[in-house]
Amino acid sequence: MPTSTDGSRASDGSVRTGWLARAGAGFAATALLVWRRLKKQPVSLGYALILLVLALTTGILQGPPRWVRLWFGTGYESVIDGGHWWSPVTSVFLVDNLAELLLALLTTLVVLGYAEHLLGSVRTVIAFLATAILGTGVGLLLQDAGVASGEMWSRGVSELWALDPFTPIFGTIMAASSFAGPLWRRRIRVFTLVVALVLVLYSGQPSDFYRLLGALAGLALGAVFHPRRIDLTWRRSSHRETRTLLASVLGILAVGPVITIFSGTRFGLLAPLGLLLTQDVPSVTDVVDRCLLGNITRQCVHALTLERVAGVGPVLVSLLPLLTLLVAAFGILRGRRFAAWLAIVVNTGMAVLGAWYYGLLPISGQPYVWHWRSFQYFEVAVVLVVSVLVPLATAVLIAVNLRRFPVRSRPGRLRRFFLTTVVSFLALASAYVIGGLALSDRFTPAVTLVDLVSDVPERFIPVGFLRLERLSFLPTDWASTMLYQWVGPVFWVIVIIGAIQCMRSTVAGGRSDDAARLRALLSTGGGGSLAYMTTWEGNSLWFNASGSTAIAYRVETGVAITTTEPIGPVEDAARAIADFAIMCDDHGWIPVFYSLHGSWQATFARMGWQTMGIGEETxxxxxxxxxxxxxxxxxxxxxxxxxxxxxxxxxxxxxxxxxxxxxxxxxxxxxxxxxxxxxxxxxxxxxxxxxxxxxxxxxxxxxxxxxxxxxxxxxxxxxxxxxxxxxxxxxxxxxxxxxxxxxxxxxxxxxxxxxxxxxxxxxxxxAPLAQTGSGDGENRASSLASRFIDFLGRSLEPVYGFRSLLAFKRKFQPEFHPLFMAYPDPVALPAIGLALARAYLPALSVREALAFARGLA
CATH class of the missing domain: 3.40.630.30 (Gcn5-related N-acetyltransferase (GNAT))
Structure with missing residues (x-):
């Protein structure tokens, strides 16, 4: 027994030693790979070392001392008043605190390193210094003009000093984008500009402004480094890439208010949530006494906002709509049309609410906002207008690209989401009014039915929209506070859960396990060589009563077009086709079976359907x-x-x-x-x-x-x-x-x-819409439908090359297997042709269709 025990221990030790040796070898190999990569980017590596050394020297936790900031930090007072002309360059080598240092080191090694890979070391140094000087210099000139004219933002931030390594990093990566391929060129520019713009709008510090200008300077410098022929035409992107960009923009804008929360100073145009971190909440009595008497000073509005956000509930009702947008952004990335509509509705709602509560709609009017005689009030108006236009522009941008989201949710799930949203809102609003009446003496002042009903909308919208709204009453104990603060968060949680469930139901008209049932049928065989296309998102699935046969289809302009032939046993197929046609008739759709092999010809002939060739499989x-x-x-x-x-x-x-x-x-x-x-x-x-x-x-x-x-x-x-x-x-x-x-x-x-x-x-x-012409000869030539397919194939040939593709495949000496389409009524051919065009070109806009049609003339 001792021998066995010693042997076990020896074995355990050898296993542990072997694992440690493998882990050490893996770490060493990774470190060697990273070091080889870093050696190829000496500029970014050197800049990271300078940032680290200076941070260790001047203070790594809280940043440099005051005298270092005054001499080497940049800003209006530093350059304009103090004459520190060197500060736009020296400020980019210092950071404010440890968190900024870690972020700067990571951004330097990854982003600046990638820029150096594209630009080369010499051009990287030039772009780094040029964008630092241009971004900060132009920003200071504009700020000086603003101070001279009495502009509110410039005067408000004139005493701030900036230590910012990100201005030249943003500028350099924008310059490097000119050397990237089309995919990363677009991504770099969109992401960089959106991030810079969001920082300006939600934080609004001078460094944010300089950073945006530095990015624009880098874009211009890249054009100088790598001149390209000026092309004013829009270079399209794939559906997935468009969805990626839209999801990124939506996600960044949704996270924007969080930037305000963690920003030390809040001067951005869209910083309504900036007061959330403030703990100096006045008492309810003081707020009501000073503000219910018509006091609309800035201090009173500040105090009202603080009281509105006193507690977890108001914070959640401000942040949960943003979380809803993040959920929508994830769905947009996956091509969910429901997610696109959710983003459109939420952003439009935020824009409308902003216009209402900021007094931009004449019917709601906040007259003290529109004192045009004062330049200061003009600036306030601009701030409020921008606050409305940003979500509105986002909604419009998504709506314009709505065709790029082919994945639809099941109609039943959509109806359930709508009913759940409406019913939950009405139930929570009723609970608030009824409960408020029961606790009327626990509010100050005591509330009436009219007070509670008029206050209902404010329980469900972010506090930031209520900055300029008069406060009518406040709760005074825990029961009234729970009622006052929590109906809104509960509603938004219900919306988020319902939205997630709705986006998970990606197959219209079926059960949640339809995708698994389809794959089980595919594994047994049936459906032919094209059957796996039925698994693609965007298809709806229909199963016969026994579940032995599945048909994948898409509904376009009232026509249900199958992706390919039925999947399942051949003996069940004829009955399944008839049942599917009945289902389509019940919904008012025209059934069309597409991409069928020749073995199905007899089945549709017995049904009296028309058939026509649409291509040949090789x-x-x-x-x-x-x-x-x-x-x-x-x-x-x-x-x-x-x-x-x-x-x-x-x-x-x-x-x-x-x-x-x-x-x-x-x-x-x-x-x-x-x-x-x-x-x-x-x-x-x-x-x-x-x-x-x-x-x-x-x-x-x-x-x-x-x-x-x-x-x-x-x-x-x-x-x-x-x-x-x-x-x-x-x-x-x-x-x-x-x-x-x-x-x-x-x-x-x-x-x-x-x-x-x-x-x-x-x-x-x-090759869609292309055939060798060896089919049915004279009958085919005389068919109206076939002539239409020939015309569509010839029209799209210069763009997509279907016939050239078929000729390419003939090089491999393949077997040719004709594919055909079956439809019940020749009168429906125009509708079928339009549906096919929409199926193949779901993102075709009216403008593109007209331009294409003109090209055919």
Whole structure:
């Protein structure tokens, strides 16, 4: 036994020692990698060391002493009054406190380091110093003009001294954006400018103003460093990238008021929550005595606001709407249309409430705001107008891009959310009025029914909107305080929970487990090679009564278009098609079965439906894959060219990609989208969102330097739980990649699948609206519907190249399998054509449609 015990201990010790050795080796490897990266950015590394050394020297916790701030900090008094002309440069090497030091070090090493990677060290130094001087210098000139003219903000901040390392960092990254690709160029500029603008609006310190000007100076300097041809046309972005930008802007604006809370001084135009941290709350009696008599001085308004926010409830009712916007931002990122509408409604509501309570609407009027004779009152009016315009502009921006959010919630869940919101508001408002009447003597002064009813809206809106609203009464004990403060937070919690549940229901007209039921059917087989497209978000799902068959569809302009054929046993399909058509008729929709294979032709012929060809699927057989012979010369040349260029093919999944490779894929996609004159296609053509499915595989073309030259994605087809085939979906390449890179990727995929005996086919999918013309000949040519499809295909060919894509796929000597569309009534063809256009181009605006139509003339 002792031997065993000693042996166990020895074993435990060796395991522990081995784990520590592996952990130490991993840490050492990571540290070495970081150090090699830092050595490539000497400017940012040197600046970070200077910040750290000066912080340790002058005071790392509370920042530099007063004499250092006076001599080396910048600001109006420092430069204009004190003549410290050097301070715009010296101030960027000092920080205010430990928290700012840590943030500055991180931003320097990451953001400034990335800028140095793009610009090079010499240009980084130039951009750093130039934007520091220009941002602060121009800001001081404007501030001097404001002080001379009596402008309120300039005079209010004239005594503040700025220590700010972020002005040159913002300016340098903006200058570096000119050297970035289109994806990161847009992201850098949007994020940097939005963050700088939010800081100005919600904090409003001189350093925030200098930072915004520094960013604009960096943008101009980047144009000097890297001149580009001036292009006044809008360069479109993919749907996902647009949603990413909108979600980021909404999230930053929602977090803005929190900046006010943590700001030492609050001079921003949108700082209504700045008083939340103030603990000097006057007594209820003092506030009522001084302010109910018409005293509307600034001190009285200040005291009223403090009393309004005295407690947890008012803080929550001010912050929960912001949390609602953050929830909406997350939904917008995921393409949820409900989230977009939620953001529009909340922002519009904030704008309307601001206009009402700030006296900008004539019917509500706060006459003491509009004394135009005084420049000071004019500035107050500007502050209030901006407070209204910011959320209103955000709502308009999201509404303009509403078509980019294809994922709809189930109608039942939407109705439930609406009813829950309305009922909860009415119930809580009634509880407040009834409870207030029961506790009327516990308010000061005692309240009446009219007082309580008129006060109901103020219980549900952020306190910041009530800065200029007269206070009628206040609670005096715990019971009246609970009633007074907590009806609003309870309402917003209900809204947030309901919104989250509504955004989780992404499949219209079904159950919450429909997605899992669909994947279970897919795993058993059925649905053909295109079946996996039914899992994409934006599809609605219908199941027959037994649950054995599923049909994925989208409703556009009153037409229900299926994504592909029914999924399930063939023997149940005919009845399922009839039941689906009945369901569509009950809803007033026109049923259209799209992307069907030839085996379904007889089924619809028996039903008396019309059919027409809409494309041809190209199929490869990996078991017989061979590239010998003259017909394969182009494919062999592409493979040899890739080998000479050091480009390899990598079979992987999106989740397994390193961060740098996933970013490159996003950039390739953006470059591809920007080449098109019309928006990115959808429906049966996947985008970046569809790559993220763990069952989807990618084949990448990567060179020895880790540069991704092209990407293809492959959708699985199952039988009895096994993958028996792959279908090509996503195809994008860099504009400067080698010729034949796509041929190389497809050939490598086919070669790989030929080594897996269970794989029966590779589908190169179908080019929408393009056919070889070998179909039904004379009947096809005489068909009105076919002529329409031909016209639509010819019209979109210059932009999307469907027919060129079909010609490309013919290089692989595939089998051609016609695809057709079935519909019940030829009279509905115009409506079906419009629905198909909306399905493929959900983000097509009226202006783009007219411009495209003019191009066809």
């Amino acid at each position: 199929i490869l057989r990996p078991r017989t894959w061979d590239t010998t012979g003259k017909k394969w010369q182009d494919i062999r040349s592409s493979i040899n060219r890739a080998e000479r260029a050091g480009v390899r093919a990598e079979w992987t999944s999106y989740r397994a990609l390193p961060v740098l490779e996933s970013v490159q894929i996003s950039e390739i996609s953006e470059l591809w989208v920007q080449e098109k004159e019309l928006p990115e296609l959808g429906f049966t053509l996947g985008g970046l969102d569809e790559l993220r499915d763990p069952a989807v595989r990618l084949m990448l073309a990567i060179d020895g330097s880790g540069v991704v030259h092209a990407v293809t994605s492959w959708l699985p087809s199952y039988r009895d739980g096994r993958v028996i085939g792959w279908t090509l979906d996503f195809m994008r390449r860099r504009p400067d990649s080698m010729n034949g890179v796509m041929e190389f990727l497809i050939a490598q995929t086919a070669q790989r699948m030929s080594e897996e005996p269970e794989i029966e086919f590779l589908s190169l999918s179908a």
